[in-house]
Amino acid sequence: MMKIHSTVRIFLLVVAGIIVASCVAAQSGTPNKSISNKSQLAVQIVAQGTTRGAVACARCHGFDGASDGSGAFPRLDGQSPQYLAEQLRHFASGHRQNALMQPIAKGLNDDEIDAVAQYYASLHAVSFPSHSVPEQLRDRGKQVAEVGDLSVRVQACESCHGPNGEGDLISGVPYLGGQYSHYISVQIQMFRQGYRKSQQMFVPAHNLNEQDIIAVADYFEQASRPAGK
Numbered sequence: 001m002m003k004i005h006s007t008v009r010i011f012l013l014v015v016a017g018i019i020v021a022s023c024v025a026a027q028s029g030t031p032n033k034s035i036s037n038k039s040q041l042a043v044q045i046v047a048q049g050t051t052r053g054a055v056a057c058a059r060c061h062g063f064d065g066a067s068d069g070s071g072a073f074p075r076l077d078g079q080s081p082q083y084l085a086e087q088l089r090h091f092a093s094g095h096r097q098n099a100l101m102q103p104i105a106k107g108l109n110d111d112e113i114d115a116v117a118q119y120y121a122s123l124h125a126v127s128f129p130s131h132s133v134p135e136q137l138r139d140r141g142k143q144v145a146e147v148g149d150l151s152v153r154v155q156a157c158e159s160c161h162g163p164n165g166e167g168d169l170i171s172g173v174p175y176l177g178g179q180y181s182h183y184i185s186v187q188i189q190m191f192r193q194g195y196r197k198s199q200q201m202f203v204p205a206h207n208l209n210e211q212d213i214i215a216v217a218d219y220f221e222q223a224s225r226p227a228g229k
């Protein structure tokens with residue numbers, strides 16, 4: 001009699017244990033299961049951020065990666081995925097300094113970085129209409145971009161950033177064509193002041209004068225636009 005009782009009790013305890021365990025598993029397991037797919041994970045981060053401090057990317061970069069057109073936030077759409085992931089790691093480590101992006105990048109783990117980089121890399125947003133650029137400035141910008149300026153030892157930007165500044169997916173050199181002019185010129189200042197570090201960008205950032213930086217930034221912003229300017 002006693003023996004049957006204790007067997008039943010153990011049996012009931014085991015059943016109860018299984019029920020509790022599966023409830024816990026269901027609770028903690030559900031969100032992971034529903035975002036097991038990388039692109040779903042990316043969409044969730046872009047729309048909602050992470051609980052570890054990453055703010056929803058869409059707030060500043062949009063869902064399409066075109067950002068808001070002010071030039072305060074870079075376009076991310078169609079950028080090389082390695083480049084995007086590398087920059088997020090640079091923000092997280094402090095190699096690249098920016099008050100907004102550093103805490104956000106620190107709130108992403110490795111898988112999340114790869115997922116959001118893939119997400120924005122795969123998009124092709126519509127370009128915003130840009131301001132018009134005086135012809136003389138445009139010509140100078142084109143010259144710096146395509147030929148460089150030997151008198152200050154600056155080689156053509158396009159020798160690394162590709163024809164029309166379209167970037168290089170294989171080496172991960174970012175595109176400049178269609179990027180916001182304001183963002184491009186601010187980044188050149190960042191390289192100059194050491195908030196961003198890149199051996200390849202050191203000479204162009206230090207040797208170009210202000211006027212040429214504006215000229216080349218304006219040139220690239222318009223470079224991706226179809227014929228007809």
Ligand code: HEC
Pocket residue numbers: 045046049054055056057058059060061072073074075076084085087088097098100101104108116117174186190
């Ligand atoms: C509050 C606004 C804001 C939010 C939210 C934000 N960013 Fe940014 N992001 C910026 C700014 C500003 C820069 C330019 C930083 C600089 O000047 O170095 C930037 C730059 C970047 C860059 C570098 C691009 C390049 O061309 O070098 C990447 C990559 C990036 N953000 C990804 C993300 C991702 C992914 C998220 C979401 C997890 C995100 N950002 C959320 C404001 C934001």
Ligand code: HEC
Pocket residue numbers: 074144145154155156157158159160161173174175176179183184185187188196197198200201204208216217
């Ligand atoms: C020797 C190769 C090389 C040359 C020449 C070069 N760049 Fe770069 N540039 C790079 C690399 C590599 C990066 C990525 C650096 C990093 O990882 O932060 C970069 C990054 C940039 C960025 C940041 C883009 C972004 O999305 O944040 C800008 C802006 C830029 N370059 C502008 C220029 C301009 C303008 C010129 C010509 C005056 C130029 N570069 C010439 C290699 C080059």
